[in-house]
Amino acid sequence: TWPGHCKAHELFQAAYKSKPGFLCKLLHGGEDLSPQRDLASLSENLDHLTVVWMSVGVNKTTLQHAHPAFAALKSNGSVITWGDADYGGDSSRAEHGLQEGVVQVVGHGFAFVAIKSDGSVITWGDADAGGDSSHVEHRLREGVVQVAFTSWAFAAVKSDGSVIAWGDAEAGGDSSLVEHRLQEGVVKVVANGWAFAAIKSDGSVITWGDASEGGDSSLVEHRLQEGVVQVVGNDQAFAAIKSDGSVITWGHADYGGDSSHVEHRLQDGVVQLAFTSGAFAAIKSDGSVITWGLAASGGDSSLFQHRLQEGVVQVVGNEGFFAAVKSDGSVITWGDAEANNSDIERQLAEGQVVGNGFAFAAVKSDGSVITWGDADAGGDSSLVEDRLRKGVTQVVVNGSAFAAIKSDGSVITWGETDVGGDSSHVEHRLQDGVVQVVGNGYAFAAIKSDGSVITWGDASKGGDSSLVELGLQEGVIVVVS
Numbered sequence: 001t002w003p004g005h006c007k008a009h010e011l012f013q014a015a016y017k018s019k020p021g022f023l024c025k026l027l028h029g030g031e032d033l034s035p036q037r038d039l040a041s042l043s044e045n046l047d048h049l050t051v052v053w054m055s056v057g058v059n060k061t062t063l064q065h066a067h068p069a070f071a072a073l074k075s076n077g078s079v080i081t082w083g084d085a086d087y088g089g090d091s092s093r094a095e096h097g098l099q100e101g102v103v104q105v106v107g108h109g110f111a112f113v114a115i116k117s118d119g120s121v122i123t124w125g126d127a128d129a130g131g132d133s134s135h136v137e138h139r140l141r142e143g144v145v146q147v148a149f150t151s152w153a154f155a156a157v158k159s160d161g162s163v164i165a166w167g168d169a170e171a172g173g174d175s176s177l178v179e180h181r182l183q184e185g186v187v188k189v190v191a192n193g194w195a196f197a198a199i200k201s202d203g204s205v206i207t208w209g210d211a212s213e214g215g216d217s218s219l220v221e222h223r224l225q226e227g228v229v230q231v232v233g234n235d236q237a238f239a240a241i242k243s244d245g246s247v248i249t250w251g252h253a254d255y256g257g258d259s260s261h262v263e264h265r266l267q268d269g270v271v272q273l274a275f276t277s278g279a280f281a282a283i284k285s286d287g288s289v290i291t292w293g294l295a296a297s298g299g300d301s302s303l304f305q306h307r308l309q310e311g312v313v314q315v316v317g318n319e320g321f322f323a324a325v326k327s328d329g330s331v332i333t334w335g336d337a338e339a340n341n342s343d344i345e346r347q348l349a350e351g352q353v354v355g356n357g358f359a360f361a362a363v364k365s366d367g368s369v370i371t372w373g374d375a376d377a378g379g380d381s382s383l384v385e386d387r388l389r390k391g392v393t394q395v396v397v398n399g400s401a402f403a404a405i406k407s408d409g410s411v412i413t414w415g416e417t418d419v420g421g422d423s424s425h426v427e428h429r430l431q432d433g434v435v436q437v438v439g440n441g442y443a444f445a446a447i448k449s450d451g452s453v454i455t456w457g458d459a460s461k462g463g464d465s466s467l468v469e470l471g472l473q474e475g476v477i478v479v480v481s
Helices: 008-018 092-098 134-139 176-181 218-223 260-265 302-307 342-347 382-388 424-429 466-472
Strands: 022-028 049-055 069-074 079-083 102-107 111-116 121-125 144-149 153-158 163-167 186-191 195-200 205-209 228-233 237-242 247-251 270-275 279-284 289-293 312-317 321-326 331-335 352-355 359-363 369-373 392-397 401-406 411-415 434-439 443-448 453-457 476-480
Touching: 069 102, 069 111, 069 443, 069 466, 079 466, 092 111, 092 121, 102 144, 102 476, 111 144, 111 153, 134 163, 144 186, 153 186, 153 195, 176 205, 186 228, 195 228, 195 237, 218 247, 228 270, 237 270, 237 279, 260 289, 270 312, 279 312, 279 321, 302 331, 312 352, 321 352, 321 359, 352 392, 359 392, 359 401, 382 411, 392 434, 401 434, 401 443, 424 453, 434 476, 443 476
Parallel strands: none
Antiparallel strands: 022 049, 069 079, 069 476, 102 111, 111 121, 144 153, 153 163, 186 195, 195 205, 228 237, 237 247, 270 279, 279 289, 312 321, 321 331, 352 359, 359 369, 392 401, 401 411, 434 443, 443 453
16 A cells, blocks of 8 residues: 555665566556656556566667677676776776666666666766766665666666766766756656757657757757657657657758658658668558668668558668568668678568678578678678578677577577677587577677576677676676677
């Protein structure tokens, strides 16, 4: 039983304490409760809240700087780090705060942030890029429910709807110009490479950071006052979907901040946005796709427009390419591709399509894998082709290599050898039991079913975890980079 003035965030914190190492959603019927929700506003059936537990992780694209370090979160709420010491591989300065109670870790290319079950935040890594949060430490001692990041800064959303930013001022670490608008009501913060966008509970959006790359939204401010339901960012621009299915863009014009030439097609019906480093793609409810931004990053799909008029169910992007999956299982790719992909597209059935900065891999419905793009970065998988013909359930990427997890828990790698494409020295440990693989820009880390971790790739940037090997023998539930 909870008093009527109690807010949902108190339940979130109680849940975190009961199950360290996991995040959760609170559902009231079909409604996903935000931490700011007053329980008194739930008029009935308050005794029937549903807790949905989620293993924590981070959805990280290749668009920000590749992080040369890893952080492992253990089931006891502790954190172990390795890799480049200057950029978060050495957490000794913050070690006292990382012994217990951590529920999530996020990082950009230069630093890490850990959120604890009491809502406090611990930071380490490059001081100028957010590894040092001492000037806002008093505001980060409780109530933090989300942390977003640009290439050089962090922003934390608190349970009271306020936002705190730190790190490089020009990349969003200084929010003083809009601070009065960030005191309450924020439900989510989204980042691109150099700026932040905060979505408020009334559907309005507030931005800060590098003005030319999305931090200044004054030209479209009148359209961002209400009704925004989603915001996504690429390297230097933002795009927002409104509740009426229209799209608003701002930021660097060349990177998709200017969508005026397709604006008439973005007035309604948009249901999903995808992005590469320099372009956006919108999927409409009729299955058509509209693109804009840098042509070399997929902003120009005119050569394939006749195939993108209907039937598209998903679009994914990497550094420079888009891949659209159609309802019939076919795939269309465009952007900075070096090869003619028509033969590959004809072979593909429904499945997972992933990419690093230079190449794609697709898992077909029969468990086989097809690759294309830059040969050295994983587009050529001929050396392991016989092992990729069946049984693959997932493919993971880093900057220039791929790792495939098979149904028997084994792992196969290919791509640039120095950054993880060659796993021969740990191959005997990757024969079974692997449940997760994570890549940074330079290395891979695999978690096994017994909670142990195996690493390979560039030794100085996370591929060698021998210094913390004892701590990685058991209990690891997630690795982030």
